[in-house]
Amino acid sequence: MTTLIQPPPPGYRKWWWIPAALLGVALLVAAAIWLPGRFATDNRCADGxxxxxxxxxxxxxxxxxxxxxxxxxxxxxxxxxxxxxxxxxxxxxxxxxxxxxxxxxxxxxxxxxxxxxxxxxxxxxxxxxxxxxxxxxxxxxxxxxxxxxxxxxxxxxxxxxxxxxxxxxxxxxxxxxxxxxxxxxxxxxxxxxxxxxxxxxxxxxxxxxxxxxxxxxxxxxSASEHARAAAEFLAGSDDRILIVRDDSPADQYGRTLAEAFQARFPDDPQRLVERPETFDSKAGDVSIAFHMMMPNICRLAPRTIYFAGRGAEALEFLTALATRPCNDALVHVVTADDMPYYQLAEVPAGKALETGVRVLYTGLVHPQAWEDHPxxxxxxxxxxxxxxxxxxxxxxxxxxxxxxxxxxxxxxxxxxxxxxxxxxxxxxxxxxxxxxxxxxxxxxxxxxxxxxxxSGTLSFENGLPMDKPIPILEAKLGAPPEYIGLP
The missing domain is CATH 3.40.50.2300 (Response regulator)
Known part of the structure; x- marks a missing residue:
C-alpha cells in the first residue's frame, strides 16, 4: 500500500494571520476615531x-x-x-x-x-x-x-x-x-x-x-475705597448705623466693604449698632435671612443701614425692608457701586422707597460730576x-x-x-x-x-488707580439716580 507524502504548504500560507491581524487593528483604530465623532454630541458653536x-x-x-x-x-x-x-x-x-x-x-x-x-x-x-x-x-x-x-x-x-x-x-x-x-x-x-x-x-x-x-x-x-467714601459721607452726621454683611465664602466683596467701613469709626464705636447682621449669598434663599433681621432692625431703630453686599442681594433686602413692622420709621440704606445695575421701579424692592426708605450708594461716575468738576x-x-x-x-x-x-x-x-x-x-x-x-x-x-x-484720573500705583472720584448717588423710582456730590 502506497503512502502519499503531502508537500509542505507554501510559506505565505503559514503567515496568513499577519495581514489579517493588521487589517483588524486598522479597523479598530478607524472605529475609535470615527465612532465617537459619529455618535458624540458636537460641542462646537463656532471657530474658537x-x-x-x-x-x-x-x-x-x-x-x-x-x-x-x-x-x-x-x-x-x-x-x-x-x-x-x-x-x-x-x-x-x-x-x-x-x-x-x-x-x-x-x-x-x-x-x-x-x-x-x-x-x-x-x-x-x-x-x-x-x-x-x-x-x-x-x-x-x-x-x-x-x-x-x-x-x-x-x-x-x-x-x-x-x-x-x-x-x-x-x-x-x-x-x-x-x-x-x-x-x-x-x-x-x-x-x-x-x-x-x-x-x-x-x-x-x-x-x-x-x-x-x-x-x-x-x-x-477698590471696594474699600467705596466703603471709605460712604463712611466719609456719613461722618458728618450722628446717625446710628447697622451693618448688614454678606459672609459668602465665594465672594469677598461684602466682607471687604464691611471691614473698610467699620475701620472709619475706630474712635466712635457708639455709631455702630451692636453686631452686624449677616447673610450668605452663596447658600441661596437670602430672603429668609433678611426677613429674620426685621425684628432686630425695628428694635435697634438704626437711622442708617450700611449694606455690604451685591446689588442682587440688596434688592432682596429692600424687598424685605418694605415689609418691616416698623415701616413708619425713616431709614437710609447706603451701599456700594453694584447697586445701579438694577432699576428699582421694575422690581418689588422699589416698594421700600414708598415706606420711608432712602437708598444711597457710592458710584463710579455721574454726568453731573462731569459738569461740576470738568x-x-x-x-x-x-x-x-x-x-x-x-x-x-x-x-x-x-x-x-x-x-x-x-x-x-x-x-x-x-x-x-x-x-x-x-x-x-x-x-x-x-x-x-x-x-x-x-x-x-x-x-x-x-x-x-x-x-x-x-471716569477721572488714570494713574496707577501697584496696579491700583489713584485719586479716582467716587460720587454719592441716590436711587430713584423710574428715574436715573440723583447726584448728591463728591465726598
Missing part, C-alpha cells in the same frame, strides 16, 4: 467657541462674527466691521480682548444682566473707534477688539484663557480688558493670564487685597458719551444711551488704558506685536504719564 456641558453656554473668543446672544447682534456686527476695516487698512495693528460674561444666565436679577453686557460692549467699542479714527492719540498701531465669553460666572475661564493663548501670535493679542466681577473664577483667570505674561486691565473689579500680579491694572476704585475728566470722552454728541464716534449711536450702571464708562476706560500703554510703547519700539513692550509701558502710567478718562 464651544458649548459648556454644565450650563449649555457658548464660551470662547470671537472677532464679532459669532453672536453670543441675539441682543448683541448689532453691537457685535459693528465691532466685526471695525475689526475688518483695521485688517484691511494695511497699517500695523494689535488686538485687545474684552473678557467679560456675554450671557446673562437664567436669573433676570443676577449680577450679570443683558443691559450691562450691552453697555460694556458699547463702551469698549467707543474706545476702539476713538483710538482708530481720531487724532487725539498717536494713530498706530490700530486696535482690533476681540470678545471673550467665560460664561455667566466665569466657570469656563480655563477654556477661554487657553483660546486666547492659542490666538496670541496670529492675532497679535497684547492685552486683556474686562474682568468686571470679583468672582473667585475671575480672579483665577487674572492669575493665569498674568502668569502667561499677558497684560490685564480690569474695569469694575473692586475687590481688595489682590495678589501682586505682574502686568495687572484696574481702573475702578477738570477731573477727559473732555473728549465726556463729549463722546454726551446725548448731544454728533458724528460717528458717539456712544448713543450704538446703545440705549444709559450710563446709570457705569458699565460702558468703565469698560471704555479699561480699553483706553490698554491703548495708552500700547501707543506709549509704540513710540519706543519699531513695531508692537506682542505683550512685552506693553508690559513695560504699563509701569509708566503714573505721575507725568497719568491721563484723564471718562
Amino acid at each position: 467657541v464651544v458649548r459648556t456641558a454644565e450650563g449649555g453656554e457658548c464660551v470662547g473668543v470671537t472677532d464679532g462674527s459669532y453672536k453670543f446672544a441675539d441682543e448683541l447682534t448689532d453691537i457685535e456686527n459693528r465691532i466685526l466691521a471695525q475689526n475688518s476695516a483695521v485688517e484691511q487698512s494695511g497699517e500695523p495693528y494689535v488686538s485687545i480682548v474684552l473678557l467679560t460674561p456675554m450671557t446673562s444666565g437664567s436669573n433676570a436679577e443676577g449680577n450679570v444682566t443683558m443691559a450691562g453686557i450691552l453697555h460694556r460692549l458699547a463702551g469698549a467699542h467707543l474706545a476702539q473707534l476713538a483710538a482708530n479714527e481720531t487724532s487725539i492719540w498717536q494713530r498706530t498701531p490700530k486696535i482690533r477688539l476681540l470678545l471673550a465669553n467665560p460664561g455667566v460666572d466665569f466657570a469656563a475661564w480655563p477654556t477661554v484663557v487657553d483660546e486666547i493663548e492659542a490666538r496670541r501670535v496670529d492675532e497679535r493679542i497684547v492685552a486683556v480688558t474686562g474682568i468686571s466681577f470679583s468672582f473667585q473664577n475671575a480672579l483665577d483667570a487674572i492669575g493665569e493670564l498674568t502668569r502667561r505674561e499677558m497684560p490685564v486691565i480690569a474695569s469694575t473689579l473692586t475687590v481688595d487685597n489682590l495678589p501682586p500680579w505682574r502686568g495687572f491694572l484696574k481702573v475702578s476704585p 477738570d477731573r475728566f477727559n473732555p473728549f470722552s465726556v463729549e463722546q458719551f454726551s446725548p448731544d454728541c454728533e458724528g460717528p464716534i458717539c456712544y448713543r449711536n450704538f446703545s440705549d444711551g444709559s450710563l446709570d450702571d457705569f458699565a460702558a464708562i468703565m469698560e471704555h476706560d479699561a480699553v483706553v488704558t490698554a491703548v495708552q500703554a500700547i501707543r506709549n510703547a509704540a513710540a519706543f519700539v519699531p513695531e508692537v506685536k506682542d505683550s512685552g513692550p506693553v508690559l513695560q509701558a504699563m509701569k509708566g502710567l503714573h505721575s507725568d504719564r497719568k491721563f484723564l478718562g471718562a
Whole structure:
C-alpha cells in the first residue's frame, strides 16, 4: 500500500494571520476615531467657541462674527466691521480682548444682566473707534477688539484663557480688558493670564487685597475705597448705623466693604449698632435671612443701614425692608457701586422707597460730576458719551444711551488704558506685536504719564488707580439716580 507524502504548504500560507491581524487593528483604530465623532454630541458653536456641558453656554473668543446672544447682534456686527476695516487698512495693528460674561444666565436679577453686557460692549467699542479714527492719540498701531465669553460666572475661564493663548501670535493679542466681577473664577483667570505674561486691565473689579500680579491694572476704585467714601459721607452726621454683611465664602466683596467701613469709626464705636447682621449669598434663599433681621432692625431703630453686599442681594433686602413692622420709621440704606445695575421701579424692592426708605450708594461716575468738576475728566470722552454728541464716534449711536450702571464708562476706560500703554510703547519700539513692550509701558502710567478718562484720573500705583472720584448717588423710582456730590 502506497503512502502519499503531502508537500509542505507554501510559506505565505503559514503567515496568513499577519495581514489579517493588521487589517483588524486598522479597523479598530478607524472605529475609535470615527465612532465617537459619529455618535458624540458636537460641542462646537463656532471657530474658537464651544458649548459648556454644565450650563449649555457658548464660551470662547470671537472677532464679532459669532453672536453670543441675539441682543448683541448689532453691537457685535459693528465691532466685526471695525475689526475688518483695521485688517484691511494695511497699517500695523494689535488686538485687545474684552473678557467679560456675554450671557446673562437664567436669573433676570443676577449680577450679570443683558443691559450691562450691552453697555460694556458699547463702551469698549467707543474706545476702539476713538483710538482708530481720531487724532487725539498717536494713530498706530490700530486696535482690533476681540470678545471673550467665560460664561455667566466665569466657570469656563480655563477654556477661554487657553483660546486666547492659542490666538496670541496670529492675532497679535497684547492685552486683556474686562474682568468686571470679583468672582473667585475671575480672579483665577487674572492669575493665569498674568502668569502667561499677558497684560490685564480690569474695569469694575473692586475687590481688595489682590495678589501682586505682574502686568495687572484696574481702573475702578477698590471696594474699600467705596466703603471709605460712604463712611466719609456719613461722618458728618450722628446717625446710628447697622451693618448688614454678606459672609459668602465665594465672594469677598461684602466682607471687604464691611471691614473698610467699620475701620472709619475706630474712635466712635457708639455709631455702630451692636453686631452686624449677616447673610450668605452663596447658600441661596437670602430672603429668609433678611426677613429674620426685621425684628432686630425695628428694635435697634438704626437711622442708617450700611449694606455690604451685591446689588442682587440688596434688592432682596429692600424687598424685605418694605415689609418691616416698623415701616413708619425713616431709614437710609447706603451701599456700594453694584447697586445701579438694577432699576428699582421694575422690581418689588422699589416698594421700600414708598415706606420711608432712602437708598444711597457710592458710584463710579455721574454726568453731573462731569459738569461740576470738568477738570477731573477727559473732555473728549465726556463729549463722546454726551446725548448731544454728533458724528460717528458717539456712544448713543450704538446703545440705549444709559450710563446709570457705569458699565460702558468703565469698560471704555479699561480699553483706553490698554491703548495708552500700547501707543506709549509704540513710540519706543519699531513695531508692537506682542505683550512685552506693553508690559513695560504699563509701569509708566503714573505721575507725568497719568491721563484723564471718562471716569477721572488714570494713574496707577501697584496696579491700583489713584485719586479716582467716587460720587454719592441716590436711587430713584423710574428715574436715573440723583447726584448728591463728591465726598
